[in-house]
Amino acid sequence: MTEAGSEGREGAAEGTALGPSRRRMLGFGGASLLVGAAAGVGLDRVASAEEDRSAGGAIAFHGAHQAGIATPVQDRLHFAAFDVTTGDRAKLVRMLQEWTAAAAAMTAGRSVGHGAVGGPAVAPPDDTGEAVGLPPSRLTLTIGFGPTLFEKDGKDRFGLKARRPQALVDLPHFPGDNLDPDRGGGDIAVQACADDPQVAVHAIRNLARIGFGVVAVRWSQLGFGKTSSTTPEAQTPRNLFGFKDGTENIPGTDAALLGRHVWAAAGDGSDWMAGGSYMVARRIRMHIETWDRTSLREQEEIFGRDKGEGAPAGARKERDKIVLARMRPDAHVRLAHPDSNGGSKILRRGYSFTDGSDGLGRLEAGLFFIAFQRDPRTGFIRIQQSLAADAMNEYVQHVGSGIYACPPGVQEGGFWGETLFK
Amino acid sequence: MRPVPVLAIAGVAAVSMSLLSACGGDDGKAEAADAVAVTATDDSCEVAKKDLPAGKTTFKVANKGSKVNEFEVLKPDGKILSERENIGPGTTVDFVVNLPAGAYKLLCSAGQTGKGPTQDITVSGQANGVGDQRLTKAAADYKSYVITSLDDTIAKTRLFVDAVKKNDVEKAKELYAPSRVGWESIEPVAEKFGDIDPKVDAREADLSPAEKKDWSGWHLLEKALWKDGSVKGKEKYGDRLLEDLGVLKGRLPGLTLDPVNDMAAGAKELLDEVATGKVTGEEEAFSHTDLVDFKANVDGAKKVYELLKPVVQEKDAQLAKDLDDNFAAVEALLKKYEKGDGYVSYDTVGKSDRKKLADAVNALGEPLSKLAGVVAK
Numbered sequence A: 001m002t003e004a005g006s007e008g009r010e011g012a013a014e015g016t017a018l019g020p021s022r023r024r025m026l027g028f029g030g031a032s033l034l035v036g037a038a039a040g041v042g043l044d045r046v047a048s049a050e051e052d053r054s055a056g057g058a059i060a061f062h063g064a065h066q067a068g069i070a071t072p073v074q075d076r077l078h079f080a081a082f083d084v085t086t087g088d089r090a091k092l093v094r095m096l097q098e099w100t101a102a103a104a105a106m107t108a109g110r111s112v113g114h115g116a117v118g119g120p121a122v123a124p125p126d127d128t129g130e131a132v133g134l135p136p137s138r139l140t141l142t143i144g145f146g147p148t149l150f151e152k153d154g155k156d157r158f159g160l161k162a163r164r165p166q167a168l169v170d171l172p173h174f175p176g177d178n179l180d181p182d183r184g185g186g187d188i189a190v191q192a193c194a195d196d197p198q199v200a201v202h203a204i205r206n207l208a209r210i211g212f213g214v215v216a217v218r219w220s221q222l223g224f225g226k227t228s229s230t231t232p233e234a235q236t237p238r239n240l241f242g243f244k245d246g247t248e249n250i251p252g253t254d255a256a257l258l259g260r261h262v263w264a265a266a267g268d269g270s271d272w273m274a275g276g277s278y279m280v281a282r283r284i285r286m287h288i289e290t291w292d293r294t295s296l297r298e299q300e301e302i303f304g305r306d307k308g309e310g311a312p313a314g315a316r317k318e319r320d321k322i323v324l325a326r327m328r329p330d331a332h333v334r335l336a337h338p339d340s341n342g343g344s345k346i347l348r349r350g351y352s353f354t355d356g357s358d359g360l361g362r363l364e365a366g367l368f369f370i371a372f373q374r375d376p377r378t379g380f381i382r383i384q385q386s387l388a389a390d391a392m393n394e395y396v397q398h399v400g401s402g403i404y405a406c407p408p409g410v411q412e413g414g415f416w417g418e419t420l421f422k
Numbered sequence B: 001m002r003p004v005p006v007l008a009i010a011g012v013a014a015v016s017m018s019l020l021s022a023c024g025g026d027d028g029k030a031e032a033a034d035a036v037a038v039t040a041t042d043d044s045c046e047v048a049k050k051d052l053p054a055g056k057t058t059f060k061v062a063n064k065g066s067k068v069n070e071f072e073v074l075k076p077d078g079k080i081l082s083e084r085e086n087i088g089p090g091t092t093v094d095f096v097v098n099l100p101a102g103a104y105k106l107l108c109s110a111g112q113t114g115k116g117p118t119q120d121i122t123v124s125g126q127a128n129g130v131g132d133q134r135l136t137k138a139a140a141d142y143k144s145y146v147i148t149s150l151d152d153t154i155a156k157t158r159l160f161v162d163a164v165k166k167n168d169v170e171k172a173k174e175l176y177a178p179s180r181v182g183w184e185s186i187e188p189v190a191e192k193f194g195d196i197d198p199k200v201d202a203r204e205a206d207l208s209p210a211e212k213k214d215w216s217g218w219h220l221l222e223k224a225l226w227k228d229g230s231v232k233g234k235e236k237y238g239d240r241l242l243e244d245l246g247v248l249k250g251r252l253p254g255l256t257l258d259p260v261n262d263m264a265a266g267a268k269e270l271l272d273e274v275a276t277g278k279v280t281g282e283e284e285a286f287s288h289t290d291l292v293d294f295k296a297n298v299d300g301a302k303k304v305y306e307l308l309k310p311v312v313q314e315k316d317a318q319l320a321k322d323l324d325d326n327f328a329a330v331e332a333l334l335k336k337y338e339k340g341d342g343y344v345s346y347d348t349v350g351k352s353d354r355k356k357l358a359d360a361v362n363a364l365g366e367p368l369s370k371l372a373g374v375v376a377k
Helices: A002-016 A022-026 A033-053 A089-107 A197-211 A255-261 A288-292 A296-303 A332-336 A380-389 B007-011 B014-022 B130-165 B169-185 B196-201 B218-228 B235-254 B259-278 B290-315 B317-335 B351-368 B371-376
Strands: A076-084 A140-145 A188-194 A215-226 A277-286 A351-357 A363-373 A396-406 B036-040 B045-047 B051-053 B055-063 B069-074 B080-087 B092-099 B102-110 B118-124
Touching (some): A076 A363, A089 A197, A140 A277, A188 A277, A188 A396, A197 A215, A332 A380, A363 A396, B036 B102, B045 B102, B045 B118, B055 B069, B069 B092, B080 B092, B130 B169, B130 B235, B130 B290, B169 B218, B196 B218, B218 B235, B259 B371, B290 B371, B317 B371
Parallel strands (some): B036 B055, B051 B118
Antiparallel strands (some): A076 A188, A076 A215, A140 A188, A277 A396, A351 A363, B036 B045
């Protein structure tokens, strides 16, 4: 009784303080009441900035770079990786041309072909129809080519072997990987991002349908709740561990940083990739239940930031200067930081996912990590190797994996992968 | 609906345009030139030409009203010959209909109430068109195929039932799958007779508890043979199966088969059968002879395609090529599983091989779904 009463009083006392005061009790000493107050003000301003952008606008499909890389991150993801099932190069090119036409239409908010209705009654409609009436929802479709498109089981199926970029390496095995072959690889990947999940699903579904006979879906993933922002003015979103993730991400508006770390250049060794980028996708299962049983102090120390504000260890605000030495040597943020990786930076566009429960009653959930970089060897691989010592590894496991070369943007009249196939 | 579904294409490069039309769903640019313009408003229905030649006619229906409109061609007796619904305000659709000589009424129904202003038109002359004759012949040939296939099933089922009656389990197991081949290759036609299909081909898993007591047919015997290891006491189900198939046979002479709705759409249904029932191994839950049914479904679909192929080739050569390629791919894949006169047990086919079969079925099913639209052009 006494204990219960004491706890109750403590709770009541907290309730009168500013918001999540348990953080102040257990977290890093540097955090203070003032931080909480500042956060409240900041959130309002940021939220309205987000709303302005969230209208159902269309994002231009054509351009020097593919949309969906430096584009402000949308709310939802449908990622799909395909195997090419034909050995006929002409068929593959024809499909890529059909895909491009469909992608240009869908990202503009239009239906595929003749639409979902209005065609002959005895034929199935060209468009599956579930996006009819919905705004473009900032849909972007981004294509990438996996190593197996260039060579599979020792076979050069499409005469592309010599054109495989050196940067498109096979990802090495990372410590702790538990990769499911059914959730990895693929000859072609398409990242569909939109503010409305139905719009993203519609896009992948139509592409899969157009592709039947040429490609077959190998694996796919739905994502929600973007876990990183490419717009620094926006509020940094939280991942399923409850932490702000991606504060230090490369802003999609910083041309100099994008040029240095994200866009491949002709001089990098593969002409056809100039203006493109390399995508690494990882399905990272998060052990939600054990994380939730971890003390706040431990959570914050593992992450290297405080949970409420997102301030780096020993600092007060999210964007305060990071002092790595103040973090545990195995803190996630410390190990992932450019200063721990020879200056390496990647552009992250991850999404949370949950696919219900796993049969053991555990949330089948985690982070669908997507990173774009100029060279995965100095980008994702370098950073992931340094994360071998990450204290967070106890709570995460990489279960799916893919790497893809995303060609440059499509010009009017061109098609996805034109620079590769021409 | 989303705006500009048709005009949208114009913005796309020329190369994509031709590709998209190759995908089907195109009402046909050729007809567009001779199309008969119909202008519908909320209270009027104007047709540009009132005397039309018999044969295929394309009405170009423009809805200039404010309500969603419906366009109907009414026969002299007032019944609907053909209709086109959901014509949105401000949109124009091409609507193709085959008109024999006679007097018709065109009806525009704003708000889709089935009522509205009409126009009288007169259709005269002989329906021309080599295409029509080819399709008529295809339909006649298909009917022969249906009859032959049913005869084959009945003959083989007779042998199967003999073994069942002798409780010769091994023999009956051997004869079970072959007895179904003819049936599986014409299933959509057989399903037109809604009363026979459940009697001969229902699976226990699909029945409600109340329906279960009336369960009969192949799958009842399948379960007895493979699960119980005995068909003792099941003799009457053998007799009933033959009886039901006999009833179906008696009805075939009076059957008219339509190239679009029965043949082409039926071929697509056959592939659907494969995609939903066979690839998953649900159809033959006890005997695992799914691949035999699979092949029969594909053969039945291919028969339809071959009969319609001259017309398909002329109207959409790319579709014909896709179908040729994809039928060949499915057949090549199936060949890997041949064993003796039949196929390996489906429970020996692993997950990744089933995925390959499913991919091949999807690859064939998608272009096959366009067959009806192309034949109807």
